[in-house]
Amino acid sequence: MNRIDKIISALEEAANHPAKAVKASMKETGKKAVGCFPYYTPDEIIYAAGLLPVGLWGGQTDIKLADKYLQSFCCSIMRINVEQGIKGMYDFLSAVIIPAYCDTLKCICDNWHVAVPQTYLIPMVYPQHRKIASGMAYLIDEYKRVQKELETIAGKKITEKDLEDSIALYEDYRETMRHFTAIVSKYSKTLNAKTRHLIIKAAYFMDKRLYTIKIKELMEELKRLPEEKLDGIKVVVTGILAETDALLDAFVQNRMVFVADDLAHESRQFRTSVRSEGTALERLAYRIADHEGCSLLYDEEKKHGQLLIDLVRENHADGIVICMMKFCNPEEFDYPIYKKEIEAAGIPMLYLEIEQKMDSAEQVRTRIQSFAEMIKLGSSSKSTIG
Amino acid sequence: MDKNISSKQVLNDMISRHYAEALEAKKSGELVAWATSIVPQELLETMDIKVVYPENHAAVLGARKDAPVFLQNAENNGYSNDLCSYARVNIGYANLKESAAGNIPMPDFIFCCNNICNTVIKWYENLARELRIPMILIDTPFNHTFDVPEHSVKYIREQFNHAIGQLEQITGKKFDHDRLKEVMKISTETARLWKKATALAAAQPSPFNGFDLFNYMAVIVCMRGKQEGLDLFKFWAEELQEKIDCGEGPWKDQPEKYRVMWDGIACWPHLADTSKILRKNGINLITSTYPDSWTIVYDSDDLDAMARAYSSNYANRNLAYGTGNIVQIVKDFSLDGIIYHSNRSCKLMDFRQYEVQRQVHEQTGVASVIFDGDQTDPGAFSLAQYETRIQALMEMMEQRRNERLSRR
């Protein structure tokens, strides 16, 4: 195995076996771990406390126990998180943070106390008025409350310097990831849709410092190679996340390259930087205020569609793939608005309804294939597969 | 008020007038707002702005069986059938603008408060964008704690000031803080009378007639800040008290056999069916979580009190509060049973319902069933399932009653 393969396979291994990867990271760093539900948890504060933030974005577990709490029309990612919690799969975490962005997440917080009493819960609320002074002040108060809880878990006080160091590390991580996603089109075979996904996902289960070093190494190695000819279809992908394996395999088989993404699980985590001015917590709050185009954050101007169109233009993409998480209301509400704008811009669009645990990917596979064929034929006028 | 007519007639007149006046106002160039159901209407009333409530309008269209065409329109435009059907009906209506079941004027701006759910933020964002009109949002952070934390109160109060600024800009008028105090006084008094009237349902037999609550709710939603709203609830309370004094129950032709609470919104398109089956079995629906949801009362007349009040409703509070609230209702109203509506539209209400049911049962032993339905989408409801569940409820209530009798 060459160096590139080695790095990639280590990252893939982490992404495919989260519990094992997290436990290894805990051992390697001697840190306790804190679970972070989607979305935008203050990982910088967790890290500053000397704890390991771990992403909890569902998985591949069959749903049985969670049915006691949640009807079948709850999004699969939350049903699976609750299932895994009840099963004790998160018992090795010192706490979980659940931010109440959507109605489902509010309920998950409430159920958690009862369903998973063994895993300590730190609930959080983000302000929807994130841009006005009172919203920022509220968010900073929430951060302070969470900070106290984390200090108790870590058994240490977090200083301003700890926070600034942590923010610097996360800024480096975010910048590195933006570079990484930008080079995908140059190494589209090595970084095919599935590999790209797994590499990005691995970050959730590793120490950010060590992970960022790995990604930098990987990019260094890649840059030594000649660029790979991109002979597939270039797409921008949007949604909460792009999983399962079968779905990703279908993209790879149809040579669809993710030249950019707007996934909550991927680029939405790192496309926005903190501002340079203010205290550490203010800087974190600015990041939420400045973040655009996410269905979870109030935006009466609905910039989501324009953001997608810009991503297509900047990356010379052939189309947009929407991975619509079934039963996800925030994403489902954004769709009709950006759909109109994307159609008006003449950009081909593929709408896929996904669940994290799909019984059969057959339908999805067929639709991906038809979309790929349609793009190859260059018929972009009547081009929505929806 | 004219005592020869009933409060229900007054109610119906008021609601028709509410909609007619709003349409009239729009025609004569006045500003119209659309607002969510537990919005701090005091701010709008102070500015003398005509307000219509899309949730109430969607319920009317649902009850008059005119929802499907709007649901279809929303679906054609890309709205998933999984979304709240009030939102879908309203978004369809905003597009088509015409219903034989009743019209509302289009808004000049929208006013949204997420103390009922975060769904309304997304719904109103889309309206603002599609209609290119301003949006005012009052964000009431979900309360994980039993009470509203102080930093939330502060944040909400400051948003009131922010909203007042937006209102002044939209209307070009100055906000009158003295007038606000008057409106707050009326609103809080209306809410108290609403609570008082709905609490009279506790009498045995109950003077409530089945789905009364759902009818009068329209006024507490639409006219909380108005003298007429206040007068109506006073009148209704008197009427109920008279019935209680005469020992009158819900129906002339049959006694009240069982007393139940309904959790969640009505199934508007199936209102007749759902109520008929209850009545056939002598089951009287006497309360729900609604009386408390609109009991927006403040302990003083400042914005902090108002902020706290608007964040303290059932839907915005934690499970411990929700469960405790129902347990209290079971006791106060001497309930035999609870009917939980697993409402396909409302994730916030649904995804805690199983646990609420378990905890309420543990604490009270009250009989209960859950049925599947939807507030305005007729498709999610099955009459056969509903009947079976009510049958099961009957058996449970009967059994509990027998057990209690044999213990005496």
Ligand code: SF4
């Ligand atoms: S945002 Fe969507 S996917 Fe995420 S928890 Fe809420 S409903 Fe589920």
Ligand code: SF4
């Ligand atoms: S029914 Fe539920 S989701 Fe719909 S507007 Fe009401 S509270 Fe929100």
